[in-house]
Amino acid sequence: MTTLTSHELADLIDGLAGLPYGGEAVDQRTHALQAGWLAARAGADDELLLAATLHDIGRAEPVRAAHPGLPHEDAGAEFARARLGDRVAAVIALHVPAKRYLVATDPAYNALLSPASVASLRRQGGPMDASEVAEFDARPWAADAVAVRRWDDAAKDPDGPVLDLADVLAAHRRLTGGN
Numbered sequence: 001m002t003t004l005t006s007h008e009l010a011d012l013i014d015g016l017a018g019l020p021y022g023g024e025a026v027d028q029r030t031h032a033l034q035a036g037w038l039a040a041r042a043g044a045d046d047e048l049l050l051a052a053t054l055h056d057i058g059r060a061e062p063v064r065a066a067h068p069g070l071p072h073e074d075a076g077a078e079f080a081r082a083r084l085g086d087r088v089a090a091v092i093a094l095h096v097p098a099k100r101y102l103v104a105t106d107p108a109y110n111a112l113l114s115p116a117s118v119a120s121l122r123r124q125g126g127p128m129d130a131s132e133v134a135e136f137d138a139r140p141w142a143a144d145a146v147a148v149r150r151w152d153d154a155a156k157d158p159d160g161p162v163l164d165l166a167d168v169l170a171a172h173r174r175l176t177g178g179n
């Protein structure tokens with residue numbers, strides 16, 4: 001495991017401030033902490049709370065720089081695998097396919113998508129077909145990725161609640177056992 005200190009994690013999340021979130025009204029830091037808040041409200045455990053908060057961490061400059069050319073979900077997963085474990089990494093990697101999964105399996109989900117999210121769905125390949133849905137369902141932590149995806153889609157309110165950074169750091173300390 002590569003060590004990730006509280007300080008480094010805080011810097012990484014704070015570094016998302018002011019970074020645009022593709023056509024939405026929130027910046028990346030607010031989006032991250034609002035996804036984390038929604039996870040906490042739903043009773044998520046520490047790993048899932050961290051996965052929700054860090055699902056787009058592949059867009060943070062230091063993570064992008066460390067994984068040039070990778071899509072943000074894969075860069076974020078690579079970053080997380082060495083520091084936060086396989087479950088957090090898998091959920092981050094799957095949060096993009098989870099959108100294509102939900103569009104294919106939940107009729108109500110489409111109505112929740114923002115215009116920017118509908119536009120990006122086309123670029124992402126549109127709804128999954130039946131074999132892709134079955135393949136997704138068989139992956140470890142698929143249900144966690146779907147939960148994070150729903151929080152991701154809901155975390156776009158500039159006036160909405162956000163998790164305190166201190167709560168993210170506390171979850172990280174419990175998970176990694178200190179520092």
Ligand SMILES: [Fe+2]
Pocket residue numbers: 031055056152
């Ligand atoms: Fe997101």
